[in-house]
Amino acid sequence: MNAPDSGTPQPSLFATSDLRTTAESDPESSGAARLSPATADIPRNQHSSADATEGTLSENAALSQLLLEIARLLEEQHAGEFRVRAYRNAAATLQELRTPVREIEAAGGTPALEALPTIGRSIATLIEQYLRTGHLPLLDRLRGEENAERLFAMIPTLGPELSHRIYDALHLETLPELYAAARDGRLNSVPGIGRKRVLAIRDYLAGKIRSEVRPPAASHRNPPQSEQNRQIPVTELLSVDEEYRRRAAEGRLPKIAPRRFNPAAAAWLPILHTERDGRHYTAMFSNTARAHELNTTHDWVVIYRDDHQSDGRWTVITSQFGPLKGCRIVRGREDDCLHHYRRENR
Structure with a gap:
């Protein structure tokens, strides 16, 4: 293929801005090479024209505003300055982007998103979640709106009603728990969930798990997320739990007003953003129906990890x-906790 005439101006993916494009300027960076505005490697026939209408790029603008809200909430909740800045920079990138981000993701997936200035792996994953589901789980969490029913409703063949039935009958909180219920037969007991739907749910969730596994050649450097999270010692998770409960008891944490089980809209739920060796954690008391039923809303602590290396969720009780x-103990890692306490008591 002949190179384009050097005298012909090439359309840029970005509006002119002073955003830095080096990995050092992006605390969310995965270390991948960045594309400069002038050299972004998107096929020319997928570039938006210079006179792209505002409507064509409205999704970019909407997503930019959501990232700005994440930055604002993180700042209000005393998260690290670098993390707040990462979301603001990413919002600016999307606002200035002249190509619909959906086209970029469709053309190259996560790597294409990570190649944009100031977009690291965790934010690229967040963008993909939004493009696929219309929701940002992190934003739901920061707003105090996250719930398992909404999470389950994003699965094909499930909607709000069936998701509510599953949660009400089995008290499941996470996708791994739902997958386990689909495999061991518990899901069959939920009214309206037939055998074919159970198989479809199981296959879908199994596919999600497989999609996280990288080729063997790279696995020694970047193990799958589930393996990375398994490698995190329970000592670290228990230290996050201890920090959260101590600072909550001292009244030193910002509080949010969860939407569920909070008719007075009171800001009662303390939230902590903290780090361990570069890993970002968010902790808060469980605000699930099960926690309220068992009166454990000030005992069960849910810990989330969401950074450029991985994401995960644990419950400490x-x-x-x-x-x-x-x-x-960290639920699901009881054996590791037993070894931890035995070592402590030596």
């Missing part, structure tokens, strides 16, 4: 039985 009775 006070064990009510067995050798760990009275101890704080």
Whole structure:
């Protein structure tokens, strides 16, 4: 293919701006090479024309505003300055972008999004979530709006009604828990969930798990997210839990007003943003129906990880039985917790 005439101006993906494009300027950067506004490697036939209408780019603008809201909430909730700046920079990039971000994602997936100035891996993943579902789980969480029913309703073949039935019957909170219920038969007991739908849900969730697994050649450097999170010692998660409960008890944390189970719209739920060796964690008391039913809203602590390396979710509770009775444990990692406390008591 002949190179374009050097005298012919090439359309730029971005409006002129002073955004820095080096990895050093982006605390969310995954280390991948950045594309400069003049050299973004998107096929020319997918570029927006210079006179692209405002309507064509409205999704960019809407997503930019949502990222700005994330930045504002993180700042209000005392998150790290670098993290706040990362979302503001990403919002500016989307606002100035002359190509619909949906086209860029369709052409090259996550790598194409990460190649944009100031867009790191975690924000690229967030953008993909929005393009796929119309929701930003992180924003829901920061607003105090996150709930399992909304999460489940994003799965094909499930809607709000069936998601509510699943949650009401089985008290599931996460996609891994839903996958386990689909595999062990519990999901079959939910009214309206037939065998074919259970199989479809199981296949869909299995596909999501497989999609996170990288080729073996790269796995020694970047293990799958589930493996990365499994490698995080329970000591680290328990330290986040301890910091959260201590600072909440001291009244030193900002509070948000969750939408669910809060008819008075009171700002009662403390929220913590903290870091461990570059890993971002958010912690808050559980505001689920199950926690309210068992009166554990000030015992169960949900910890989220969302940074450029991985994401994850854990629940820390006070064990009510067995050798760990009275101890704080990470649900699902009881054996690791037992080893942790045995080492502590040596």
